[in-house]
Amino acid sequence: MSYRGESAEQPHAPLAYARTYRSVECTVVEVHGEVDIMGVLEVGPPLDEATGGTAPLVVIDLTPTTFLDCSGLALLARAHRRTGERGAALRLVCADPALLRTLHAGGVTDLLTPWPTVGAALRDAAARPRPAASGRTVRPR
Template structure:
């Protein structure tokens, strides 16, 4: 029997750790999120965000660098989760990453929360709409 990757406490890639917390799947992005990291993260992200009714939190707090590849991951996750009538929350406190999210408009579609507790405590319909 194959082990469920969401229960594995070890990182799925050097840039992604996944765990369950309060009924949500928490995807913790780590280190430098660039095209190389995104290539490793994408298959795991796709599998976890394709489940109907998925309750996902993406935690960017451990991220040191975040470029357009990271933005594509967030847009992709959002679209997939919303297509499955799920919910997606974002945790981000780094000023430069927050600035990128605001400048690109993603902060309106996926409002970042400063702490994991805040993201996990949000009402059901928190993913921004177009």
């Protein structure tokens, strides 16, 4: 009910969200919107699910991301750690100059090389052998 001509408050879409696409060999997580301290609450669980899953490759696509702060940087570092612990590969997709500056300033580019497109990240992953959890090299199929 509205009071004095004010409209009833409409539910708002989250400022950040993630869409996940899966195959046997790869999981792609598109991160949308503003990934700040509040956005991490929406984006964190899907990223944790993807990085804790069984796919040998996880791609985090920041193409639809409009903002990233230190909370988002910590989330990416956690994704890197989680995939590494299970012997999976992680690729990061980002071509936005402002986001790339943030990634560089936060040290994320020391952990991950940003790729300009998902296609480029997937081609790179297919061309490189990945280490298995046992430490031996596994060639992608």
